[in-house]
Amino acid sequence: MMETLKDKACIVGIGETEFSKNSGRSEMRLALEAITAACEDAGISPKEIDGIVRFSVDSNQIDELARNLGLDNVRFFPEVFFGGGAGCGIVQMAAMAVALGKAKYVACFRALNERSGFRYGQMGGVMPMQGHFQYSIPFGLIAPGAMVAVMGRRHMHLYGTKTADFGEVAVAFRKHANMNSKAMMHEKALTLEDHANARMISDPLRLFDFCQESDGAVALIVTSAERAKALKQKPVYLMAAEQGTGSWMEMMTSYQRENIADLEEYTRLAPHLWKEAGIGPEDIDCAQLYDAFTPLIIMQLESFGFCKRGEGGPFVRDGALQIGGRLPTNTSGGCLSEAYIHGLNQISEGVRQIRGDSLAQVPDCKHVLVTAGSGIPTGAMILH
Amino acid sequence: MSEIPRVAPIPGPINQEFYDGLNRHELLLQKCRDCGKFRFWPIEMCPFCNSFNHEWARCSGKGTAHSYTVQHQVMHPAYPAPWVVLLVELEEGPRLVTHGLMPPEEVEIGMPVEIEYEKITDEITLHAFRKAEK
């Protein structure tokens, strides 16, 4: 009995709506558009879906999705909590289900009117202060970006990381967005000077250290490796998938852990991920890393072993994350410059890179690392 | 108190002692009766030794700035910019997110700080920290 998920499941279809500041339609409509587009991409009928995995925070429930799609026997319908941290976890759930024969075609999706509806950046003013945010928001630490700024400032203090390093991250992803006609920032150039001169929001983070706020949806179809061979697209195999947490875990403010500049939730899942895949960071051709805020990229590079702890700043310098650099990252623009679809848009870009049809294609791209949300219980996977 | 009240926590059974302490200008944290370690924020079990036994122990109110941010964009009208948020590491070990009562240009990681109290509503007083006097 092989106790591994390696190469047992594939992503065979991807579907996306447009990404905008105001979709003008319901989150249910967005989800259905993305799911049916993913089915068409895969070459299956939506009626063949017998599993759906959702983000717990998504407003669309399984029963209503099934009614709309006309599905009369959905056999598998778990969900994963923790906002953007669910991104890779939902695919892992789907992969395990198809590998064990619990479903044939599983739809994974995220649909949100995050800009025109509920904006996470504004949550501080409206949430009831009963959970753990009562220990941060009442003191003026209100938005997720400010919570990450506290971690970024500590990283600068411990390791000498510079705000210009954050700028390198923002500029690299913007360059990729400039190549991607779907990206919300497609037509807007960004230089290191623009980054350094931008409005300060949460010191040390300036305007371009923050992700987009977006309306839109992305869906994926997952099936078994065997079924995938008969379908329309080149199968994209799940080489490894993991979920993880760190010490003193709490959403966005895990400040009790020894090193708050260490995204332990990635650090601890990474060895399991590399072991399942049978490869290491040196084998990754392209990365799609969750980038709600720029410091999170620098910390992730350290957690996954692309560089030593504390050396993420130097690593990203001189365009290392750009096409042609040593680790092309977020090649569709990421959350920073393409759209904030809770990282699902980064999974679909990872699929395109393996298929070979990205608008910012990495030559001979064999292995892609994808991560889910940072500073929360999260996940990661390797596609090939 | 400002005209627009700050966001106030809603105390519950798990943390009533913490807020009652702040109202009396005392910083009380959970301390394990079995292994003696402090923890924050209030939770049922000691994560070090898994004991349910704890007391509410008074802290010195002294610590150092472990990290910080200065909020320049107003996110809520009761928090004018620039607004200093400190992450304070207490002498007892746990860290608190708190309001920094110093000008933004004086904030430094490692600076010694001491507790103050800010009354937010009739029911709620919160901690804040200023630079420690030598």
Ligand SMILES: [Zn+2]
């Ligand atoms: Zn204990």
